[in-house]
Amino acid sequence: MPKPRIDVVVLTTSDRPSEETAAQETLLAQTGVDVRVVVVGNGCRPEVVPPGALTISLPENVGIPAGRNAGVEALRQAGNPADWLFFLDNDATFPRPDVLSRLISEAEQPPEAAWVQPRLTGPDDVTTPRRWVPRLRASAPERPGRVTSMTEGVVLIRREAFDKVGGWEGSLFLYHEGSDLAWRL
DSSP: OOOOEEEEEEEEOSOOHHHHHHHHHHHHTOOSSEEEEEEEEESSOOSOOOTTOEEEEESSOOOHHHHHHHHHHHHHHTSSOOSEEEEEETTOOOSSTTHHHHHHHHHHSSTTOOEEOOOOOOTTSSOOOGGGOOSSSTTOTTSOOOOSSOOTTEEEEEHHHHHHTTSSOTTOOSSSHHHHHHHHO
16 A cells, blocks of 8 residues: 655754754554655745755745645646655654654544644653643643644644635734634634
8 A cells, every 4th residue: 555645844944954854764664654845945045955856945934834835736747746745844843753653543534524633742752731732621641632723833734625715814924724714724
């Protein structure tokens, strides 16, 4: 059986080379999936790019949502788009090599699920600040549930659903794009 394919968008302003390197290393270490990566330089030329990745250099910082949309479009134009999109902030890392395969397994349980995201933790891989729990009744962050917002920087989205709602709201520059997309999905 073929591995699930994921198109991954990494947005950067090339201001965190150490964090970007760590983020991309843990991305490339993911097992059980095939990933194709695009690194979008939002107003810059990407400096940290994994081997074989597509790159885009936007002439100016167009904001996070529009920058991510540019990455999705570049992957679409490259042909053979994957069924899944993953958005990875340039300072986020995966604590284990099976995160993406586990997210796809979760997303396929209810076939109507538009997106899933991992439980976010701090550097200790234990602590989850309440503000990072994207649902009501956030007192037990380890409990799964229906989300009411989205943490945009580490999220797996079904491409069909993403395309159907028109992607990220490009008129927003920073903040609220996760809430907007979550409600539209």
